[in-house]
Amino acid sequence: MLWRNWSVRIGGSTLLLLLLVAVLAPWMGTVDPTLFDAASRDLVPGAAGEIMTLEGEVKKHTFVMGSDSFGRDVYSRVLYGTRVSLVVGIASALLAVFFGVLCGLAAGYIRWLDGLLMRVMDGIMAIPAILIAIAVVALWRANLPTVIVAIAIPEIPRVTRLVRALVLSIREEPYVEAAVALGTPTRKIMFGHILPNTVAPLLVQGTYICAFSILLEAILSFLGVGLPPDIPTWGNIMAEGRVQFVAYPHNVFFPGIFLALTVLAVNILGDGLRDTLDPKMAKRV
Amino acid sequence: MAGDAATAEQIESIRAGLGLDRPLVVQFGIWLGKVASGDLGESFYYRIKVATLIGQRLEPTLALATLTILIAVFVSIPLGVAAAWRFGGWFDRFLMGFSVMGFSVPVFVLAYMLIWLVSLKLGWFPVQGYRRLADGFLPFLHHLILPAITLSVIYIALIARVTRASVLEALGEDYIRTARAKGLPELRVLVRHALANAAVPIATVIGIGIAILIGGVVVTESVYAIPGLGRLTVDAVLARDFPTIQGVILFFSFIYVLVNLLIDLSYVFLDPRIRY
Numbered sequence: 290m291l292w293r294n295w296s297v298r299i300g301g302s303t304l305l306l307l308l309l310v311a312v313l314a315p316w317m318g319t320v321d322p323t324l325f326d327a328a329s330r331d332l333v334p335g336a337a338g339e340i341m342t343l344e345g346e347v348k349k350h351t352f353v354m355g356s357d358s359f360g361r362d363v364y365s366r367v368l369y370g371t372r373v374s375l376v377v378g379i380a381s382a383l384l385a386v387f388f389g390v391l392c393g394l395a396a397g398y399i400r401w402l403d404g405l406l407m408r409v410m411d412g413i414m415a416i417p418a419i420l421i422a423i424a425v426v427a428l429w430r431a432n433l434p435t436v437i438v439a440i441a442i443p444e445i446p447r448v449t450r451l452v453r454a455l456v457l458s459i460r461e462e463p464y465v466e467a468a469v470a471l472g473t474p475t476r477k478i479m480f481g482h483i484l485p486n487t488v489a490p491l492l493v494q495g496t497y498i499c500a501f502s503i504l505l506e507a508i509l510s511f512l513g514v515g516l517p518p519d520i521p522t523w524g525n526i527m528a529e530g531r532v533q534f535v536a537y538p539h540n541v542f543f544p545g546i547f548l549a550l551t552v553l554a555v556n557i558l559g560d561g562l563r564d565t566l567d568p569k570m571a572k573r574v
Numbered sequence: 575m576a577g578d579a580a581t582a583e584q585i586e587s588i589r590a591g592l593g594l595d596r597p598l599v600v601q602f603g604i605w606l607g608k609v610a611s612g613d614l615g616e617s618f619y620y621r622i623k624v625a626t627l628i629g630q631r632l633e634p635t636l637a638l639a640t641l642t643i644l645i646a647v648f649v650s651i652p653l654g655v656a657a658a659w660r661f662g663g664w665f666d667r668f669l670m671g672f673s674v675m676g677f678s679v680p681v682f683v684l685a686y687m688l689i690w691l692v693s694l695k696l697g698w699f700p701v702q703g704y705r706r707l708a709d710g711f712l713p714f715l716h717h718l719i720l721p722a723i724t725l726s727v728i729y730i731a732l733i734a735r736v737t738r739a740s741v742l743e744a745l746g747e748d749y750i751r752t753a754r755a756k757g758l759p760e761l762r763v764l765v766r767h768a769l770a771n772a773a774v775p776i777a778t779v780i781g782i783g784i785a786i787l788i789g790g791v792v793v794t795e796s797v798y799a800i801p802g803l804g805r806l807t808v809d810a811v812l813a814r815d816f817p818t819i820q821g822v823i824l825f826f827s828f829i830y831v832l833v834n835l836l837i838d839l840s841y842v843f844l845d846p847r848i849r850y
């Protein structure tokens with residue numbers, strides 16, 4: 290039923306393709322993305338050259354997307370960058386949804402927690418997401434787990450609000466009332482009766498969070514506050530390429546196109562999921 | 575800060591001087607107490623008051639944000655109304671496609687595309703930099719217009735989408751049919767009857783969009799080398815200048831909450847049915 294929707298088809302298949310690229314990166318004519326060769330600096334796209342491996346052997350290599358100012362192969366770095374983006378996007382979305390669901394269920398079902406929890410969430414929402422992420426990364430040293438957490442934190446309130454609103458309407462349903470009357474324990478009502486009914490909207494919301502997380506990771510890297518610059522992420526490649534943007538714009542454009550395409554694919558997938566799974570929401574926006 | 579050749583005692587005395595030797599909770603408590611009395615502390619890096627620092631960097635950011643909002647509102651609302659007017663038509667579909675693109679193309683990718691096309695190839699605008707308003711209005715605008723266009727795209731996407739949805743809803747109401755039956759010109763029906771009744775959600779989304787705008791300011795200022803608050807935030811993080819980071823984040827959040835409060839209050843004017 291999902292696959293009948295054109296947005297799901299287009300977004301989903303683009304994403305599958307990118308997933309394949311991420312997994313198969315080492316076998317797609319790439320070299321080690323951190324390998325640099327002073328002899329092949331600043332090559333234009335398509336230039337043939339050679340690159341020295343760590344073992345000291347010189348290999349013939351065509352720089353499909355050119356090389357950066359350290360002599361690293363941009364094509365390899367962009368392909369390996371797919372891994373970082375997808376991992377960060379999916380992991381941040383899962384993390385935000387997980388904690389958002391916990392908080393939302395608690396706020397919606399345990400009434401005395403509601404006020405306290407929602408004021409905390411309002412507080413987080415008052416700070417723009419990018420600033421929270423920057424602040425969290427600034428507190429710790431940036432590595433993959435801290436970047437994922439930093440991106441997930443500002444998204445938790447949005448999930449919490451969604452889940453809370455759903456719980457508040459579901460808990461009035463007759464089947465929940467029946468479960469309460471039968472003396473079902475609270476925990477079982479929350480996870481067995483209410484949670485399954487929130488899955489569809491959560492899937493839609495999670496997809497949008499994934500797109501936003503990929504974007505935010507690239508922004509952090511680009512600003513120089515994300516993952517260390519030797520790790521091939523699209524943001525890092527662009528940050529490195531911007532110094533020589535006037536002479537060699539391709540170092541900015543190739544990762545930029547990949548980034549825009551990925552975010553677009555995830556957003557289109559989200560729109561498709563929303564239209565098929567959550568017709569009420571589709572009418573609203 | 576102490577240099578590479580600092581001894582352990584020197585480092586220790588600097589840490590004590592900055593108050594970094596105390597537990598984090600105590601440091602935060604002291605900071606909070608000072609903020610309550612209007613003191614944001616002193617920057618570790620620039621060695622001046624954070625409040626002074628924010629004051630120095632305020633003009634470029636304020637100018638960029640104002641111009642962006644102006645462009646966004648004047649472009650997006652007519653687009654949204656037009657799309658709702660011809661719902662399902664080619665313009666509507668084009669606008670929806672554009673808005674998904676606007677959400678997906680990152681601000682810095684768009685910035686470099688525009689720099690490459692408009693500044694490098696066509697040479698219409700300077701590549702980077704900022705002129706103060708005191709240096710004359712035209713150079714000021716000339717340097718600011720490309721960053722503002724860049725930043726306004728995602729904002730236009732957001733506002734146009736909501737304008738379309740809420741005007742569409744208003745167009746289904748009975749009073750629209752009445753207005754048309756009275757023989758009012760279509761433009762007057764759209765603006766005076768449909769748009770006026772759709773104003774509250776549009777105002778709300780402009781307020782929520784301030785969060786996106788602040789995030790965009792941080793990135794745009796870095797790309798276009800504008801010495802504003804966004805650039806200051808990034809520099810402060812890179813220098814691990816915590817009082818400045820805290821001060822700027824507090825300031826941005828304050829602005830965000832303040833703007834949203836003002837918009838909430840403006841509902842009274844936008845919709846006379848609402849009273850506080």
